[in-house]
Amino acid sequence: MADSAVAPIVAPTTPQFPIVGKSQIKPTWCPGCGDYGVVASVEMALKRLKIPSKDVVIVSGIGCSSNLPHFLSSYGFHGIHGRSIPLAEGIRWGNHELTVIATGGDGDGFGIGAGHFIHAMRRNVKLTYVTMDNQIYGLTTGQASPTSTLGQKTKSTPTGVIEYPLDPIALALASGATYVARGFSGDVKHLTDLVAGGIQHKGFSFIDVFSPCVTYNKVNTFDFFRQRVYKLESSGHNPSDLSAAFQRSLEWGDKIPIGLFYSVDRPTYEDMEEVLQVGPLVHQPAGLKGRESVLDEFI
Amino acid sequence: MKEIAVRAGGQAGDGIASIGESISRSFSRMGLHVFGLNAYQSVIRGGHVWYHSRASEVPVHSQGDHADILYALDRQTVDLHAHILRQHGTVVFDPEKFPLATTDVPAGIQLLAIPTLEIARKYTSQSVLQNAAGIGASAYLAGIPLDIVQKVLADSFGRKAGDVVSWNTNACADGYRFAEGKGLSHPRALAKQGQPKLLMTGNQAIALGAAAAGCKFLVQYPMTPATSIMHWLAAHSRALGVVVKQSEDELASMNMAIGASYAGVRSMTASSGGGFALMTEALGMAGMAEVPVVVVDAARAGPSTGLPTKTEQGDLNLLMGAGQGEWPRAVLAPSDPVEAYRLTVTAFELAEKYQTPVLVLTDFHLAEAMEGVDRSKIDLNVPVPSLFTVEPNGHDYRRYLDTESGVSPRAFPGQAGLNHIALSDEHDEFGHDVSDILAGTPNATAVRVKMMEKRMRKLKGLAKDLPAPVWEGPADAPLTFVAWGSTVGAVRDAMKLLEENGKKTNLLRFPGLYPLDPDVVRSAFARTHKTLLVEGNYSGQFGLLLRGEMGVEFPFRFLKYDGEPFYPHQIVERAEEVL
Numbered sequence: 001m002a003d004s005a006v007a008p009i010v011a012p013t014t015p016q017f018p019i020v021g022k023s024q025i026k027p028t029w030c031p032g033c034g035d036y037g038v039v040a041s042v043e044m045a046l047k048r049l050k051i052p053s054k055d056v057v058i059v060s061g062i063g064c065s066s067n068l069p070h071f072l073s074s075y076g077f078h079g080i081h082g083r084s085i086p087l088a089e090g091i092r093w094g095n096h097e098l099t100v101i102a103t104g105g106d107g108d109g110f111g112i113g114a115g116h117f118i119h120a121m122r123r124n125v126k127l128t129y130v131t132m133d134n135q136i137y138g139l140t141t142g143q144a145s146p147t148s149t150l151g152q153k154t155k156s157t158p159t160g161v162i163e164y165p166l167d168p169i170a171l172a173l174a175s176g177a178t179y180v181a182r183g184f185s186g187d188v189k190h191l192t193d194l195v196a197g198g199i200q201h202k203g204f205s206f207i208d209v210f211s212p213c214v215t216y217n218k219v220n221t222f223d224f225f226r227q228r229v230y231k232l233e234s235s236g237h238n239p240s241d242l243s244a245a246f247q248r249s250l251e252w253g254d255k256i257p258i259g260l261f262y263s264v265d266r267p268t269y270e271d272m273e274e275v276l277q278v279g280p281l282v283h284q285p286a287g288l289k290g291r292e293s294v295l296d297e298f299i
Numbered sequence: 300m301k302e303i304a305v306r307a308g309g310q311a312g313d314g315i316a317s318i319g320e321s322i323s324r325s326f327s328r329m330g331l332h333v334f335g336l337n338a339y340q341s342v343i344r345g346g347h348v349w350y351h352s353r354a355s356e357v358p359v360h361s362q363g364d365h366a367d368i369l370y371a372l373d374r375q376t377v378d379l380h381a382h383i384l385r386q387h388g389t390v391v392f393d394p395e396k397f398p399l400a401t402t403d404v405p406a407g408i409q410l411l412a413i414p415t416l417e418i419a420r421k422y423t424s425q426s427v428l429q430n431a432a433g434i435g436a437s438a439y440l441a442g443i444p445l446d447i448v449q450k451v452l453a454d455s456f457g458r459k460a461g462d463v464v465s466w467n468t469n470a471c472a473d474g475y476r477f478a479e480g481k482g483l484s485h486p487r488a489l490a491k492q493g494q495p496k497l498l499m500t501g502n503q504a505i506a507l508g509a510a511a512a513g514c515k516f517l518v519q520y521p522m523t524p525a526t527s528i529m530h531w532l533a534a535h536s537r538a539l540g541v542v543v544k545q546s547e548d549e550l551a552s553m554n555m556a557i558g559a560s561y562a563g564v565r566s567m568t569a570s571s572g573g574g575f576a577l578m579t580e581a582l583g584m585a586g587m588a589e590v591p592v593v594v595v596d597a598a599r600a601g602p603s604t605g606l607p608t609k610t611e612q613g614d615l616n617l618l619m620g621a622g623q624g625e626w627p628r629a630v631l632a633p634s635d636p637v638e639a640y641r642l643t644v645t646a647f648e649l650a651e652k653y654q655t656p657v658l659v660l661t662d663f664h665l666a667e668a669m670e671g672v673d674r675s676k677i678d679l680n681v682p683v684p685s686l687f688t689v690e691p692n693g694h695d696y697r698r699y700l701d702t703e704s705g706v707s708p709r710a711f712p713g714q715a716g717l718n719h720i721a722l723s724d725e726h727d728e729f730g731h732d733v734s735d736i737l738a739g740t741p742n743a744t745a746v747r748v749k750m751m752e753k754r755m756r757k758l759k760g761l762a763k764d765l766p767a768p769v770w771e772g773p774a775d776a777p778l779t780f781v782a783w784g785s786t787v788g789a790v791r792d793a794m795k796l797l798e799e800n801g802k803k804t805n806l807l808r809f810p811g812l813y814p815l816d817p818d819v820v821r822s823a824f825a826r827t828h829k830t831l832l833v834e835g836n837y838s839g840q841f842g843l844l845l846r847g848e849m850g851v852e853f854p855f856r857f858l859k860y861d862g863e864p865f866y867p868h869q870i871v872e873r874a875e876e877v878l
Binding site: 017028052053054055056057062067069070073074075076078079082083086087088091092093094095097115273275276281282285288290291294295299 | 327328495496497498499503507510511512513514515516518535536537538539540541542544546547548550551552554555556557558559560561562563564565566580581584588672674677679680681682683711712713714715716717718719720721722723724731732735736
């Protein structure tokens with residue numbers, strides 16, 4: 001496994017169909033929001049891979065970040081809070097020729113949707129999950145999230161958070177994820193590499209993105225991260241080493257790693273599901289016409 | 300009418316369901332009409348379980364009220380069930396297991412003491428083989444030919460080792476001959492008639508119906524009594540090309556089904572009330588995003604965990620009110636396996652035609668009871684048209700185009716030029732969100748009203764297409780039963796008993812519960828004199844729905860919520876009070 005997060009660029013082909021670009025809808029995020037960097041990275045990664053927009057579905061739940069599908073020209077499904085992953089899994093199993101990207105936030109993905117997150121990783125269903133982790137609930141105007149810092153004062157925790165924060169990277173590693181990365185929306189080029197690598201990865205790819213909320217989180221700001229992040233790619237980390245990945249995931253404080261923590265090849269759910277071996281479900285014959293023998297077992 | 304019923308009882312783990320199914324299947328292969336009821340508890344070993352197999356020369360629609368042969372694997376079975384034995388009834392038991400004297404059973408009941416354990420020991424040390432001997436003896440008394448019951452047993456072991464098969468068929472023959480040698484017989488014993496029937500549960504019929512309707516994706520989380528839908532499709536997944544996914548929870552089930560359907564695959568999920576309750580938020584999303592999906596609720600006795608292995612029709616209000624806000628839905632309620640097959644097909648057709656969820660409501664009794672079905676009644680030749688019907692039209696594709704029917708052109712990911720966003724937020728015809736920066740502006744308010752009315756307009760079409768109420772029995776009768784779902788079976792049998800007593804009744808039953816066409820319903824009730832609403836719940840939920848929607852009143856009701864299915868004699872007694 002290469003020790004770089006930079007995705008190998010696929011041989012460019014002349015796209016028969018338009019590739020993904022911006023939609024007519026302008027993002028509605030606050031000026032300066034970290035999510036602008038994330039939508040730019042997703043767009044650039046898809047452009048780099050030259051995937052036709054007709055074959056891309058971006059799925060989301062609810063929250064500021066979950067508005068992302070509206071701002072790109074692909075197909076999309078803006079679902080309900082915490083359920084982007086099972087919705088995306090259903091889409092993948094319905095048509096596994098599609099490139100499926102799920103996007104959301106830390107409340108959506110690690111709070112209300114935590115159960116689905118864990119199971120999608122152990123299944124290794126091939127989809128890319130990008131979380132815009134701002135360590136706060138933004139759209140509901142500033143309550144503590146599962147990744148809020150211990151002691152942080154929010155509207156729901158006026159005397160400070162008393163729960164230890166969830167570590168999405170360590171959780172992903174423990175759940176059997178096969179591509180685990182962390183990006184920073186203040187470094188769009190690096191994030192684009194991670195997202196492109198995730199889309200190309202054979203299996204579940206998870207990219208947790210520090211995407212600061214400029215309105216409600218005055219602790220985990222762009223400056224906070226700029227002063228602390230360092231890149232795993234330039235620190236000798238071997239992303240095929242699970243123990244090393246766990247070690248790095250525990251680093252938090254003056255130095256916080258971003259980049260590719262872990263990547264491994266394992267059969268995907270779609271590889272293992274026998275029915276899908278003959279092609280996408282959506283194109284398979286349906287019904288029981290002429291299958292009279294199916295009734296024999298009831299005699 | 301000639302009929303016979305065999306009941307077997309014992310503890311969970313004794314193999315009671317296998318005994319009962321073997322008897323039911325033997326009757327079914329004789330071409331007889333069969334109803335098999337498996338009564339069990341939420342335990343894996345111990346407790347008390349029983350299986351009732353009723354066979355008849357003419358159609359029977361419930362477990363009935365009596366038994367003729369009671370195969371008792373323990374003494375408790377005798378104490379609990381001997382009273383339902385009809386005249387000339389026989390208790391089959393092994394004296395090595397427990398003693399039994401004629402004074403222990405009602406007068407006129409004969410005893411067949413058979414050494415089932417001793418027979419089993421001839422072949423193996425595994426005591427479960429005793430059941431084969433007991434089945435043989437019961438089969439003899441019931442008039443089942445030995446070769447038929449032996450073949451049923453052999454088939455039930457499938458491709459297992461030859462010894463197990465021959466031990467069972469031999470022990471069965473030993474039991475059969477033993478009973479024959481005692482000179483016992485039963486005057487109700489039935490003879491073979493016609494072609495073998497198909498023996499299936501409501502759940503199996505639903506699974507089959509889904510596959511026939513083109514369902515390619517079933518996602519489910521285990522919950523009694525819906526689980527065997529998943530079991531049947533999982534066992535046939537490869538052969539039929541249906542992906543069967545066991546999800547992490549019902550929230551996932553519903554979202555996965557919606558995702559697959561959005562991708563262009565006919566999809567279904569199933570659960571019981573508790574799991575269905577978890578699906579409701581996503582169900583509303585399917586209504587809002589206009590994604591077809593079929594959901595089965597096999598209800599059990601609630602509230603909450605309730606009685607997990609007992610029946611009730613208590614979830615209608617749950618289905619009617621599922622999901623926040625208002626969105627169009629249809630609710631179907633089959634009353635027997637044939638109808639469960641057909642209405643599952645209908646559910647897929649309606650869901651697709653109206654691009655909205657269709658809910659199929661059954662209950663424990665229909666889900667798990669077995670009925671003999673004429674093969675000719677299961678038509679597998681269901682047309683499954685392609686979903687790819689929309690062609691790109693420049694840049695003007697409107698996924699949520701406002702139309703007279705409320706139904707818009709539906710495109711799928713992978714189709715060029717038709718890219719769109721499906722969404723749970725309120726939106727315009729293009730799928731553009733009007734819920735954030737536009738919300739409350741005059742234009743967005745107008746869009747909201749237009750789109751709400753567009754979606755809800757589907758109810759008009761659904762009401763026209765919903766299976767209409769069905770009359771059974773004479774056109775004119777002093778008393779009309781009103782029933783739906785599995786309760787219909789016991790009502791049919793009760794009507795027959797009433798007719799034998801010279802009392803004329805008929806039945807107005809509802810395979811489609813919602814949305815009903817008010818004109819159709821009002822004109823149906825205009826034909827009634829006196830009605831008796833029969834429902835398996837506390838408050839008469841369907842009666843309240845009819846009252847609320849069309850002002851139909853039910854002064855006479857028979858409501859039951861003891862967890863047990865309706866018995867024909869209970870309905871007869873209530874009808875006689877009302878008449």
